[in-house]
Amino acid sequence: MPRSLAGDLTDPEMAQPYMKKDDDDSDIEYSPFFGIEKGAVLQEARAFHDPQLDARRCSQVITKLLYLINQGESFTKVEATEVFFAVTKLFQSNDAGLRRLVYLMIKELSPSSDEVFIVTSSLMKDMNSKTDMYRANAIRVLCRIIDGNLLTQIERYLKQAIVDKNPVVASAALVSGIHLLQANPEIVKRWSNEVQEAVQSRAALVQFHGLALLHQTRQNDRLAISKLVSSLTRGSVRSPLAQCLLIRYTSQVIRESSNTQSGDRPFFDYLESCLRHKAEMVILEAARKITEMDVTSRELAPAITVLQLFLSSSKPVLRFAAVRTLNKVAITRPLAVTNCNVDLESLMSDQNRSIATLAITTLLKTGNESSVDRLMKQITSFMSDISDEFKIVVIEAIRSLCLKFPLKYRSMMIFLSNSLREEGGFEYKKAIVDSIVTLIGAIPDAKEIGLLHLCEFIEDCEFTYLSSQILHFLGNEGPRTSDPSRYIRYIYNRVILENPTVRASAVSTLAKFGALVDELKPRIFVLLRRCLFDTDDEVRDRATLYLQTLNGEVAVGNSEKDVKEFLFGSFDVPLANLEASLRTYEPSEEPFDISLVSREARSQPLQDKKAAGKKPPAGAPTPAxxxxxxxxxxxxxxxxxxxxxxxxxxxxxxxxxxxxxxxxxxxxxxxxxxxxxxxxxxxxxxxxxxxxxxxxxxxxxxxxxxxxxxxxxxxxxxxxxxxxxxxxxxxxxxxxxxxxxxxxxxxxxxxxxxxxxxxxxxxxxxxxxxxxxxxxVSADYMLRVAVSNFRNAWENMDPESERVDEYGLGARESLAEAVSAVTSILGMQPCEGTEVVSSNARSHVCLLSGVYIGGVKVLVRLSFGLSGPKEVAMKLAVRSDDPEVSDKIHEIVASG
Amino acid sequence: MILAVLFANSEGNILIERFHGVPAEERLHWRSFLVKLGAENLKGAKSEELLVASHKSVSIVYTMIGDVCLYIVGKDEYDELALSEVIFAVTSAVKDVCAKPPTERLFLDKYGRICLCLDEIVWQGLLENTEKDRVRRLIRLKPPVEP
Known part of the structure; x- marks a missing residue:
């Protein structure tokens, strides 16, 4: 396998003389693998055939072979077979060190099924050897290389091994069982008596492996798992690792059992008792599981307290685990985490940036309105020394915070705009721009200041994609501000200074201002006329199109509204469909008719099993x-x-x-x-x-x-x-x-x-x-047609056509389930990713769009909320081209 | 599942790597990601100080032992806590074999032994043995001493 890690394996440095740091140039030490070559090592491997085996030399050769394999060197089929056969000769030696290497080498070579027979008899012999360690290793190697047939032959020995008094043999058999379960579940499931015995073992690791295997064999049997958990939670599980598994299985049982109301809750009490365990790993696992459950604040408090203690642990892994858990809790129950704020603030300066970032994003969720400004100040100093990846996380957290405390938009907008000016890659800048765009959409007061920040950014933006996105956004929002003229300078600068893609976007944006703001129109026309002399044809074409249609020189539709709809209306044809239709269009007298292109967002290729079997001959052009x-x-x-x-x-x-x-x-x-x-x-x-x-x-x-x-x-x-x-x-x-x-x-x-x-x-x-x-069903009469900007599309529809009503959806499994049920009843296209409901959300808004039979555009806003434990209530607002269709949508939902 | 155990030298050259359940085409991505992670964070870190990160749904625990960087990647039940157990087992075994935190040279000298230790500790993505004394005996095919 060739590798090309930056400066790694192909780098000759690997085989360069090794130099001690404190020595001078004359004292050079060489790597033991200096100048190693595959051919030479394969030659050396012939030593395996010697009648008088030199165990030491053979061990060295195997080490070299291992090194070659680890360096990505690949053996041809012939070479691998030769090495494998040679290695099997080494079973003749009784040298323990060499035998151990032989076991490893056979696993590394993973011989093909037609070669395996060479070693099976040696391995079977070892599996029944009096030496425990031969048994353990032979089991592991055999399980790696055998198939189902051979497994039935050795099953008897494996069952014995599971209950072997030597813990290493038992563990080897149990771990093999976990691996074998994937391919041969029916065989491994027959071992449950032995595995059950292993779970009671006094050896900690045997118990851990036994528990893992037992759970895997029974994972689809709820009752069995519940019994397993209830017997073990009462007994003594020795190893902390096994205890962690038990905690996971217990929480799974609690989650799946519905009768949580009863007063006696042995499983939850067990989890709570684990919070007082001596192993940190167990405490953290229990705390984590409790925070994931639907518990009262009083039940949650002890878990939060232990997590808080771990925040000041000297071990980074514990700090990380604690802050990661608290971060998750803060999403759904920020108040429960507020007590930890002081500790979280001290973690902001943690050496480990992952911990620091998690601390900040947690604080951003738990902080109250009064602490926002202070927090923003602290974050500013922190941002300069973390990587883009972490910065994006922080930016997203700030966006959520701003949506939570809209009054604080000013300081957060300033923070975002400062971040825009700093160094950073595309993903980071895109995250900031997206955040500003979201905030402008959600907080009307933030609109003008946000637009100006974006304008300043495009003056010096190196990313064409972002410039075009911002120009498009400016075109939608700018004309509706109190003073649209202030943006023109920034936009026209793009026409003068940027590359053709950005220039073309800028021309479109200018045209939108001209179309929507009458007093700017004459001046915009002057600017557009200058674009007629641009060096790029797309820029010139756009300028010509806008000038002629907005001037009325070319008639489009009957009114000015039609012109605007034509130029700036949402493009409701999915691009993939348009492309497919254009490819099948044959040039003829008949012009291409865009109205015939399917609006259906999802495209399901025609299923033709007969054709699927026959592949086109190589070299033939694939059909579009x-x-x-x-x-x-x-x-x-x-x-x-x-x-x-x-x-x-x-x-x-x-x-x-x-x-x-x-x-x-x-x-x-x-x-x-x-x-x-x-x-x-x-x-x-x-x-x-x-x-x-x-x-x-x-x-x-x-x-x-x-x-x-x-x-x-x-x-x-x-x-x-x-x-x-x-x-x-x-x-x-x-x-x-x-x-x-x-x-x-x-x-x-x-x-x-x-x-x-x-x-x-x-x-x-x-x-x-x-x-x-x-x-x-009703959904059959609805096309799933997406709109690119739901808010614009909604505002452009006649408010008179709006029909609003509220519905109780009764008890539902989750909010997400309710959202998907209503969406599928209506058969409409979810927009802007609103079909995804964040876990533990108590409310959700889902936006849908579609075209009803007769070509009637329909937009739907669904607002869901949880009332009571699982009761879902929904508010449905519909706008459409035809008010009767709005009523019809309500009828569909009411009857669904 | 323990997805990867990877040893690299301080320049980022791979010394040993074990992947499990990671498709061949993603391994290069993981290699470069881990080495980059180490280059950014391990400079100046104390020997054996654990660092931790998460990337998508997986956890990564990594450290510097002597001159050698060690990265362990896991997912699902192998979260940062379980991985810290694994890394502790690996570092103690390596120190035991080398008699001290190894230089790169010492590590290569003991290469075969270290491969065997790794084989005892992590087996096809699952943690099998944790104690260094036990591992030391196992790689010589000696049964563990009963506690």
């Missing part, structure tokens, strides 16, 4: 990806009966109508049109001995009253493993999002096939096969 809807549209319009249905609005993802691995695999895709629905059944025959003919799907639509079947296209024949499609079309009232349930039966004539000749019998038998029911 085409979005699923485009492909479906093309396919459906090629069927004459469907060509009159108009434009395809949406195609669902395939819904499975059969379980996996049944005789016939059927899934269905729902194609939605304005007043039709086409069901496309994709069928696969998985029985080689059968040929199906005249295959149809009988659809019973009695539970879907508004639908009436108009056409069905059966499949003439369905041979083995060659998928085919059946179509059934329904008519439904126009624009009405009709819903209903359809039951489906697959009907066909089945013929026996002789698999050797591939010929089918002449006579067939009629048969049918019950499929799962299918539902058409």
């Amino acid at each position: 990806p085409v979005s699923a809807v485009d492909a479906y549209q093309k396919m459906l319009s090629s069927i004459p009966e469907f060509s009159g249905f108009g434009r395809l609005f949406k195609s669902s993802e395939p819904v499975e109508l059969t379980e996996a691995e049944t005789e016939y695999a059927v899934n269905v895709v729902k194609h939605i049109y304005e007043n039709h629905v086409v069901l496309q059944y994709n069928c696969t025959n998985t029985i080689p001995e059968q040929l199906l003919e005249d295959v149809t799907v009988y659809v019973d639509a009695t539970d879907a009253e508004e639908f009436s079947e108009v056409f069905s296209k059966p499949l003439k024949s369905l041979p083995y493993d060659s998928p085919g499609q059946i179509f059934v079309a329904f008519e439904k009232p126009e624009h009405v999002p009709a819903i209903g349930r359809f039951s489906n039966v697959l009907k066909f004539t089945v013929k026996e096939v002789d698999t050797s000749s591939g010929e089918a019998d002449e006579d067939g038998v009629e048969d049918e096969y019950q499929l799962e029911d299918l539902e058409i």
Whole structure:
């Protein structure tokens, strides 16, 4: 394996003379591996074949081989086999040191399955040896190299080894069991009696390994784990490592058991008792687990107290573990951590920057409004000597703090802007810019000062991406400020000073100011005209476009609003879909029509199992990806009966109508049109001995009253493993999002096939096969279409169309579950990452957008809150192009 | 799982490395990340002073022992606390083999022994033995002394 770590292994320095620091140049010592070469070492390995083995020399050669392997040197198959065979000869020697190296070497070489047999008999012999250490090592090597077959042969010995009185042998067998469990779970699970005995062992490590293995074999059996935990928490677990495992398993049991109300809580009492254990590791583990649980403040307090004590420990690992835990607690329960503030402040100067950063970000969460200014001062001095990675963490913490105490925005904005001026990489600067943008969005008072900071930053910004992002943002926000003209200078400077990408962005920003601020328009036009002489064609093109459309020289739509929508409206076509459509567009008389490009954000490639098996020949151009809807549209319009249905609005993802691995695999895709629905059944025959003919799907639509079947296209024949499609079309009232349930039966004539000749019998038998029911739901009438800037899109919609109502969603597993349930009922696209709910959040806002059937844009704001233990309440606000659709969305949620 | 145990010299050259459960293509990233972490933080650190960091969902505990840097990376149950046990076992075993905190030369001289110690302490990503006396006996194939 070649390596190229900066200045490392290929670096000749590795093999350079080693020099003692305090010696002068004349006294040079050489590395024992100086000038080592693979070929020479392989030659030396021939010594392994000597009839009179020199154990010392052989050990040296193995060490050299190990060094070569560790340096990334690779052996060819032949070389590895030769070395392996040579090493196996060394079993003849009884030298203990050499034997130990042989065991290691065999593991390192990991021989292939056809070579393993050479050593198995030697290893089996060692496994039954009287020498304990031979047994332990042979077990470890065997378990590394054998397969399931051989394992059943040696299983008996392994079971004995687990209960061996020598702890090293027992541990070796138990750890082997943990590894073997991955590939051979059914075998390892048979050892549970022996493992249970090992858990009771007096040897600390045996107990630790036994407990880990026992838990892994039973991890899917809640009752067994609960029993295991309750027996062990009463008994004595010796090793601190095993105690930590037990604490983890106990907290898992507590989390999974629902009856937390009962007065008697032996498991929690056990965790609490661990806070008084003598091993620091156990105390910390218990404290950490308690803080992760849903406990009262009184129950939390002792855990916080021990964590606080560890903050001033002399051991960095303990300080780190404590502050990391407190940092997590501070996210959900900042008040519980306030008592530790003094200790946290002293950790801000900790030598270990990871600890210092965690201390600061914790303080930023626990601090109160009055301490913000002092904290900011301290952080300023701290920032200069930490790396970008830590700085980003601090910046994110400051953003959250500012959102918590909006009145303190001034000092935090100043801090952010000072940070922008300092040295730093792209990620760091991006984090600051993102923070300023977020704060401007959330705190109206911060808008003007924030914009000015950003303007100053772009005067001296080395990152094109950030300059363009800021210019775009300025274009959206700047025109709506009290004095838009103050920003023009900064923007126009970009046109003069920057690279083409930034210049083009600046032209667009100028145009936005011109379009939105009437009094600036004439002056902006003067600036835009100057851009007509730019050296870059994109800059010139943009300037021309803006000048002509804003001046009214080129007509776009009917009103000025249409012009602005055309120039600055949100671009609602996903770029991937646009790219795919453009690639399939063939130059012709007919211009490319962007309105035909699918708005669906998610694209599911058409599943065609037949095609998947055949790879295109090498060198053939790979076909451009085409979005699923485009492909479906093309396919459906090629069927004459469907060509009159108009434009395809949406195609669902395939819904499975059969379980996996049944005789016939059927899934269905729902194609939605304005007043039709086409069901496309994709069928696969998985029985080689059968040929199906005249295959149809009988659809019973009695539970879907508004639908009436108009056409069905059966499949003439369905041979083995060659998928085919059946179509059934329904008519439904126009624009009405009709819903209903359809039951489906697959009907066909089945013929026996002789698999050797591939010929089918002449006579067939009629048969049918019950499929799962299918539902058409409201979400099928909604396209998942993202908007780039939700707030702008929301404000641009008519407030009159807004409909707001509140709903109780009842008891839910979590807030995240409620968010995903409502999102999937509506079938809309979550925007700006709001589908992600932070753990332990008590409230959440989720933003959704979509296009409803008829091409009606819809935006939804969902505000969730937890009331009571698990009761979720939701406020739903909808805006859309059509107020009736807003009402409809409420109906969908109310009925869902 | 203990994802990596890595020894490097003070210039960042790898002396021994053991990865477990880390795909080959990510190893280079880990190597450079750890060496960079050490270069930034281990200068001026006392011998055997533990440093700790977290990166994504994994914990890293690292130290300088004599002239040699040692990094141990773990995830899930091997958090910073468990890793500090592992690193303590490794450093004590190395010191025991070398009879003192090693120079790079001494480390290379005892290379075979150190590989064996590591094999006893960490086995395919799991902690197996922790005590240096026990490890010392095990690498000579001698049974441990019963407490």
